[in-house]
Amino acid sequence: MNDVQKAESNSVERHAGKPPADKTAARRADLRERLAAAGRAAIAEGGLQNVKARDLAAAAGCAVGAIYNVFEDLDELILRIGADTLARLEQGLAAPHDVAPEPAEELLRLARGYLAFARANKALWRALFEHRLAGGRAAPAWYLDDQSRLFALVEAPLARLLPDEPAPSRALLARTLFSAVHGVVSLGLEEKLAPMSEATLDAELERLLRAFAGGLTTADGVTLSSS
The missing domain is CATH 1.10.10 (Arc Repressor Mutant, subunit A)
Known part of the structure; x- marks a missing residue:
């Protein structure tokens, strides 16, 4: 050999x-x-x-x-499951390519889509907010990126409502609006305040979004229409 x-x-x-x-x-x-x-x-x-x-x-x-x-641990496994949940939510909220609704209507569409997803996937949706990393660790960057893509869906119609608003301010506003919508959805689905029918919850979301969009103003102080 x-x-x-x-x-x-x-x-x-x-x-x-x-x-x-x-x-x-x-x-x-x-x-x-x-x-x-x-x-x-x-x-x-x-x-x-x-x-x-x-x-x-x-x-x-x-x-x-x-x-x-x-x-690495069960926390990472749960985060990966959460990322999958966020990806499915993002897919469900994606706008049809051939439709360009008014900003207020787009915000309402997103809110209704969020409600529908939460109702259909209640346990996995809850887990997104209930999970806490052991030892008070911060969520990894890749998971925060997944969250940011969802907030970007809200920022897009806000950019049309407030074209002169600085991007960081719009990003913060998108998170504030999400928090408000999430609060209505969470309280409604959990019925923590009172039993709420699907029609009532939908109507309250619409009231919130139209009041929000109608209250925003352009740089010259003209109130924007919510219709």
Whole structure:
């Protein structure tokens, strides 16, 4: 056997039984998805408190320790599930390409879309706001980026209502408006103040959005129409 053949033989022996890197990556990705799917199902069934490592491992068909080979901890798993929820919400709120409603109508459409998503995905929607990272850690940048894309949907019609408003101020206003809409949706769906029918909740959202849009003014002080 010459030197080249020996080198090839030694290489084969060293890598015997070891899957190629791309197969290992694929297996890790598959396990991550199976665990994320198990986590989504657990949250949908019983909320965040229903996410338990042993149950997730059993549902995904892996050892408990395998969870921490593909996720740093359960917090990261929950954040990844939250990112998926945000992505589905973003997709549901995306505007039709052939429609350009007035800014006030666009804000109302977004609010109604948010309400519809929250109603249809109540447990996963709640989890977005109930989850707290252990030790008071801040959310990672990639998760904040996912949130920012949703706020950008609100900023777009605000830019048309307030074209002269500085971008940072509009961004803050978008978050303020989201907080107001979220409050109405949350109180309405949880019925913490009083039972509220779907029609009543929708009407209250419309009242809020039309009052908000109608109260905004241009730089020259002319009140903008909400119709």
